[in-house]
Amino acid sequence: MHEFLDKLPETAQAYLEGRTLDEVECIVSDLAGIARGKAMPGAKFAKQSHFYLPNSIFFQTITGDWADAAPDGFTEPDMILTPDFDTATPAPWTADWTLQVIHNIDDQQGRPVPYAPRNVLKRVEALYNARGWQPIVAPEMEFFLVAPNTDPGQAIKPPMGRSGRPAAARQAYSMSAVDEYGPVIDDIYDFAEAQGLEIDGILQEGGAGQIELNLRHGDPVRLADEIFFYKRLIREAAHRHGCYATFMAKPIEGEPGSAMHIHHSVVDAETGANIFSAADGAETPAFGHFISGMQRHLPSVIALLAPYVNSYRRYVPDFAAPINLEWGHDNRTTGIRIPISDPGARRVENRLPGMDCNPYLGIAASLACGYLGLTEGLEPGPEYTGDAYDADDAIPRGLDAALELFTANTAMAEVLHPDFARVYAAVKELEYKEFLQVISPWEREHLLLNV
Numbered sequence: 309m310h311e312f313l314d315k316l317p318e319t320a321q322a323y324l325e326g327r328t329l330d331e332v333e334c335i336v337s338d339l340a341g342i343a344r345g346k347a348m349p350g351a352k353f354a355k356q357s358h359f360y361l362p363n364s365i366f367f368q369t370i371t372g373d374w375a376d377a378a379p380d381g382f383t384e385p386d387m388i389l390t391p392d393f394d395t396a397t398p399a400p401w402t403a404d405w406t407l408q409v410i411h412n413i414d415d416q417q418g419r420p421v422p423y424a425p426r427n428v429l430k431r432v433e434a435l436y437n438a439r440g441w442q443p444i445v446a447p448e449m450e451f452f453l454v455a456p457n458t459d460p461g462q463a464i465k466p467p468m469g470r471s472g473r474p475a476a477a478r479q480a481y482s483m484s485a486v487d488e489y490g491p492v493i494d495d496i497y498d499f500a501e502a503q504g505l506e507i508d509g510i511l512q513e514g515g516a517g518q519i520e521l522n523l524r525h526g527d528p529v530r531l532a533d534e535i536f537f538y539k540r541l542i543r544e545a546a547h548r549h550g551c552y553a554t555f556m557a558k559p560i561e562g563e564p565g566s567a568m569h570i571h572h573s574v575v576d577a578e579t580g581a582n583i584f585s586a587a588d589g590a591e592t593p594a595f596g597h598f599i600s601g602m603q604r605h606l607p608s609v610i611a612l613l614a615p616y617v618n619s620y621r622r623y624v625p626d627f628a629a630p631i632n633l634e635w636g637h638d639n640r641t642t643g644i645r646i647p648i649s650d651p652g653a654r655r656v657e658n659r660l661p662g663m664d665c666n667p668y669l670g671i672a673a674s675l676a677c678g679y680l681g682l683t684e685g686l687e688p689g690p691e692y693t694g695d696a697y698d699a700d701d702a703i704p705r706g707l708d709a710a711l712e713l714f715t716a717n718t719a720m721a722e723v724l725h726p727d728f729a730r731v732y733a734a735v736k737e738l739e740y741k742e743f744l745q746v747i748s749p750w751e752r753e754h755l756l757l758n759v
Contacts, residue, residue, distance in 0.1 A: 311354075312353075312354035313329075313354075315393040315396075316393060316396045316407075317393075317394060317396060317397070317504060318504075319397065319398070319502075319503065319504030320396045320397060320398060320407055320504075323398040323400075323405075323407075323502060324405060324407075327405050328350070328405065329350030329351075329354075329405055329406075329407065330349070330350055330404035330405045330406060331347055331348065331349060331350060331402075331404060331405075331406045331407075332347070332348055332349075332350055332353040332406070332407050332408075332409055333345060333346075333347045333399060333406060333407070333408045333409070334346050334347070334348065334353070334359060334389065334391065334409055334411055335408055335409070335410055335411065336361070336365075336389065336410065336411050336413055336424065336426070337410075337424075337425050337426060337536055337666060337668055338365050338366060338368065338425075339366055339368075339423075339425060339666060339669070339731075339732065339735055340370050340615075340666060341425070341536065341539065341665075341666035341667060341668075341669075343536070343540060344361070344365050345361065345389075345411070346359060346361075350405075350407075353409075357390065358388050358389055358390045358391075359389050359411075360386035360387065360388060360389065361386065361387055361389055362384045362385070362386055362387070363384070363385060363386070363387045363415075363421060363423075364378070364384045366421075366423045366424065366731060366735075367731065367734070367735060368735070369735055369738050369739045369742065370616070370739055371739065371742055373738060373742065375731075375734040375735040375737075375738040376734060376738075377730065377731040377734035377735060385415070385416065386416070387413050387414065387415060387416075387421050387424075388413075388414050388415070388416060388418075389411035389412065389413055390411060390412050390414070391409045391410075391411055391412075392409070392410050392411060392412050393409065395408075395409060395410035395533055396408070396409045397409075397503040397504060397505075397537060398502050398503055400498070400499050400502035400503065400541075401499060401541070401544040401545075401548070408537070410426070410533055410536070412426075413426070413427060422725040422726075422727040422728050423725070423727055423728040423731040423732070425666050425668035425669050425672075426529065426532070426533075426668050428668060428669060428672045428724055428725060428728050429528055429529055429532055429668045429669070429671055429672040429675075430529060431672075431723075431724070431725060432528075432672045432675050432676050432679065432723060432724065433527075433528050433529060433675070435679055435723065436574065436675070436679060437577065439682075439683075440576060440577050440578065441574050441575070441576065441577060441583065441682075442527075442574070442575050442576075442577045443528055443572065443573075443574050443675050443678075444525050444526065444527070444528075444572070444573045444574065444575060444655075445525065445526070445527075445528045445531050445570055445571065445572055445671055445674075445675070446522075446523060446524065446525035446526075446531070446570070446571040446655075447523050447531055447535060447568055447569070447570050447571075447667070447671070448520060448521070448522050448523070448567070448568065448569040448570075448571075449520065449521040449522075449523070449535060449538060449568060449663060450513055450518060450519070450520045450521075450566035450567050450568070450663050451518070451519055451521075451542060451553055451554060451555050451566055451663055452464075452466075452515060452516075452517050452518050452519075452553070452554050452556075452559050452560065452563075452566060453466075453467045453489055453492060453517040453518075453519065453546055453551050453552070453553055454466060454467055454517060454551060454552050454553075454554055454559060454560070455467050455468065455551060455552070456550065456551065456552055457552065461749070463560075463561065464554070464559045464560050465560075466516035466517040466560070467489060467517050467551040468551075489517070489549070489551070491548075491549050492545050492546055492548075492549045492551065492553075493510060493519075495544075495545035495548055495549070496510070496521075496541065496542055496545045497510075499541040499544065499545055500538070500541065503537060503541065505534055505537060505538065505541075506523075506524055507521060507522070507523070508522040508523055508524045509521075509522045510522075513564065513566075514563075514564045515560065515563040515564045515566075516560065516563055518563070518564065518566065521538070521542075523535070523538075525571065525573075528671050528672075528675060529668075531667075531671070532667040532668045532671050535568075535667035536667055536668070539555060539667075555663045555664055556618055556663075556664055557614065557616070557618055557619040557621065557622040557662035557663060557664045558618055558619075558621035558622045564622075564629070565621065565622025565623075565624075565629055565662065566622070566662065566663040566664075567622070567629065567659065567661060567662060567663060568661045568662060568663045568665060568667070568670055569657055569658065569659050569661065570657070570658045570661055570670065570671060570674050571647065571655045571656070571657045572598070572655055572656045572657070572658065572674065572675065572678055573653070573654065573655040573656070574594070574598065574678070574682075582651070582652055582653070582654055583595075584598070584654040584655070584656075585651035585652060585654045586651075589650075589651035590651075591654070593685075594682060595654065595656075596687055596688050597681045597682050597684070597685055597686065597687075598656055598678040598681050598682055599635050599644060599656060599681065599688040600681045600684070600686040600687055600688040600689075601677045601678050601679065601680045601681015601682065601684065601686075602633070602635070602644050602656065602658060602674075602677045602678060602681065602688075603633045603635065603644065603688055603689060604677075604680070604681065604684075604686065605676070605677040605680050605681070605717065605719075605720060606633055606643070606644075606658070606660060606674075606677050606703070607633070607702065607703055607704060607710075607713050608713040608714050608716065608717035608720050609673035609674070609676065609677060609714065609717075609720060610660065610703055610704050610710040610713070610714075611704075611707065611710035611711050611713070611714040611732075611733075611736060612665060612666075612669045612670060612672075612673040612714070612732070613660050613661040613662060613665050613670055613673060613674070614660070614661075614662050614664075614665070614707075614710065615662075615664060615665055615666070615669075615707075615736065616664055616707065616739070617706070617707050617740065617743050618664070619662045619664055619665075619707070620704075620705055620706050620707065622662055623703065623705065625697045629659075630642065630643035630659045630660055630696075630703075631643075631697065631701050631702075631703060632692075632696050632697075632699045632700065632701065632702050632703070633702040633703065634689070634692035634696040634699050634702075635656075635688060635689070635691060635692065636691050636692045636693060636696065637691065639692065639693070639696065640659070641692075641695050641696040641697050642659070642692055642696040643658070643659055643660050643696075643702075643703070644656060644657070644658060644659070645657040645659055656678070658674045658677075660703065661674065669732075672724065673724070676720060676723045676724055677720075679723060680719060680720070680723065707736065707739075707740050708740055711733055711736055711737060711740070714729070714732075714733060715729070715733050
């Protein structure tokens with residue numbers, strides 16, 4: 309056991325100091341970003357080097373059905389999962405002393421399983437590294453705290469605040485609005501600190517009960533791991549105080565949606581210099597190429613950035629969500645925003661991803677667009693300096709159209725991996741077919757007796 313404990317990060321070691329490790333949760337992310345895996349006694353985990361899960365976990369839809377995504381002769385073989393000890397972190401909401409450990413996923417020949425989301429992101433990062441680049445990302449997390457909703461037939465409502473009133477909308481950046489659900493925020497901070505996760509800031513967003521959490525910039529895989537952990541700890545903090553945390557893109561009618569904006573920069577692996585800035589501080593050709601890749605390829609990965617039928621309800625003009633592929637400096641109406649910064653921190657913000665996307669796949673898809681732009685060497689369109697909501701609507705407005713663009717982009721499939729592209733499309737197409745079988749309240753209200 310002591311040899312195993314020596315492999316753990318300092319945060320996990322400090323959490324267990326003077327205590328006995330009761331349980332280890334061995335987890336991976338499926339396509340939806342749900343944690344899958346096994347829990348086992350700490351003593352047993354310390355004695356084994358790996359465990360097994362069937363690769364069919366990546367063929368499952370959000371409803372629990374199974375897509376026909378397997379190759380011919382498929383026998384549902386086991387994958388080999390080995391712990392990535394750098395990810396070991398406490399689960400501080402549990403009643404005993406528990407660690408979570410994200411696992412690497414390989415097939416029985418030792419090759420990374422291509423449709424495992426974490427492997428997809430690793431593959432994209434490796435393409436950058438092969439050219440001497442290191443991508444840097446800084447994600448933002450938006451989510452809603454809502455009242456408990458046990459009947460899917462009922463509309464989702466804001467939570468009750470400490471004042472005894474429901475959380476108010478249109479109170480962006482209000483400190484008193486954040487105080488309304490201060491106990492939940494306190495637990496989010498406490499859980500994050502116990503897990504060794506650093507929060508850059510928390511603020512009230514524009515929706516009723518909507519919160520934004522900012523993360524510090526860093527390595528893409530590490531940041532995706534953190535979002536994977538954050539989603540779970542935020543839900544647990546909400547449950548403690550009688551409400552739900554939801555990462556749906558558009559949970560409440562008439563309110564803004566929740567995004568996962570991603571800030572991107574790329575540095576030279578040897579020098580650490582930002583390749584978007586020249587020595588004199590000017591924008592480099594690489595900066596323009598990265599933006600051009602976003603403009604050219606983002607439509608084909610909207611199916612990853614907006615993975616559900618609900619996701620497209622977020623793309624509403626003048627509602628704090630982009631509907632275009634324009635770019636501009638300090639312009640929040642554009643899909644691609646260039647924030648104010650000094651030259652060393654010059655970056656590109658992709659405002660299209662929804663918070664409902666799998667963080668590994670959302671970051672991988674966004675980086676893949678920039679990578680293709682850097683390698684294609686094309687120039688972006690002219691900067692948009694006005695209200696970009698007046699520009700052309702350049703993104704698919706539904707999952708079916710997004711999937712058509714995704715399957716047609718062979719260059720993107722090569723970057724992400726053709727097997728991943730095949731499996732992802734099959735799962736999402738089945739989810740869409742399942743959705744079409746459901747008759748909505750709107751249809752019953754307006755069509756039942758009127759048509």
